[in-house]
Amino acid sequence: MGADHDHGGDHRHPGLAEDLSLSDPARRLLAMEELLVEKGVIDANDVRRVMDVIAARAPVDGARVVARAWIDPAFKLRLLEDPRAALAELGYPAVSGAMLAVVENTEAVHHLVVCTLCSCYPTSLLGPPPDWYKSFAYRSRAVVDPRGVMREFGLEVGEAVEVRVVDSAADLRYMVLPRRPEGTEGMAEEDLVALVTRDSLVGVGAPNQPAVNS
Amino acid sequence: MGGVPSEDPIDRSERQLMEWERRTGALVDVLREKQVINTDELRRGIEAIPPDEYRRLGYYERWSSSLEILLVEKGLLTTREIDGRAAAVGERWG
Numbered sequence: 001m002g003a004d005h006d007h008g009g010d011h012r013h014p015g016l017a018e019d020l021s022l023s024d025p026a027r028r029l030l031a032m033e034e035l036l037v038e039k040g041v042i043d044a045n046d047v048r049r050v051m052d053v054i055a056a057r058a059p060v061d062g063a064r065v066v067a068r069a070w071i072d073p074a075f076k077l078r079l080l081e082d083p084r085a086a087l088a089e090l091g092y093p094a095v096s097g098a099m100l101a102v103v104e105n106t107e108a109v110h111h112l113v114v115c116t117l118c119s120c121y122p123t124s125l126l127g128p129p130p131d132w133y134k135s136f137a138y139r140s141r142a143v144v145d146p147r148g149v150m151r152e153f154g155l156e157v158g159e160a161v162e163v164r165v166v167d168s169a170a171d172l173r174y175m176v177l178p179r180r181p182e183g184t185e186g187m188a189e190e191d192l193v194a195l196v197t198r199d200s201l202v203g204v205g206a207p208n209q210p211a212v213n214s
Numbered sequence: 215m216g217g218v219p220s221e222d223p224i225d226r227s228e229r230q231l232m233e234w235e236r237r238t239g240a241l242v243d244v245l246r247e248k249q250v251i252n253t254d255e256l257r258r259g260i261e262a263i264p265p266d267e268y269r270r271l272g273y274y275e276r277w278s279s280s281l282e283i284l285l286v287e288k289g290l291l292t293t294r295e296i297d298g299r300a301a302a303v304g305e306r307w308g
Contacts, residue, residue: 031299206290
């Protein structure tokens, strides 16, 4: 598919060949984009520029924040109390309109993040949410049976640990500060970053364990 | 959605978003940036989709439906214009 596709001379959406056949809503979206450019509501380069911004966001940004909080207790306190200011210290600008709250996992409490309404997610730090985060199954079950959901992701949270499910909304999005794995004392910050998984920032996973040196 | 009974297992498969899905996300961000629409309006548009259709549509397809409702409502585009252009897009892209 793609190579034998006649795009004609009017190739305004480079990259779309990968999409195979477009659904009706997809065609209508592309149509709206073209019309908005022609009417001067948006500039021709706006969408590409923002696509690049979005593509640059990835869970590693959240992982950097977590690693810093693990090694710097004063930063951790600031992160929990005033995430906006703490993130600015690391060079992550505030995203207008959306507050970010950071919830800390401890020996006693484990947090799981969901958006039951739709898909609110800390995209400024983690990039776009995975499909499962947006799925009906996750959104409906996370609040009813969080332990069962986490088990499906391979995370067993002990019965003695309280599970708190936090429900994101457009104006308030949550990121989990996972527990620092044991055996990581003295590890360099950049090595800690590598242990922090996206799933641990949502609460459906734990950070990776450090490789054991023999 | 929260608490609606479901026994369905969670499909944890990962995939890259398709080009048109990434364009949709970016277009919505651009329109928010320019204060043409806001997040609450986008959600109102999504929630206006009838339940059966809501379940049938993909995630970004719902965004597309919502955006169309809002842009027509605001008088920026007409349904007829979008119909015509969507057909042309379809001919170009299949």
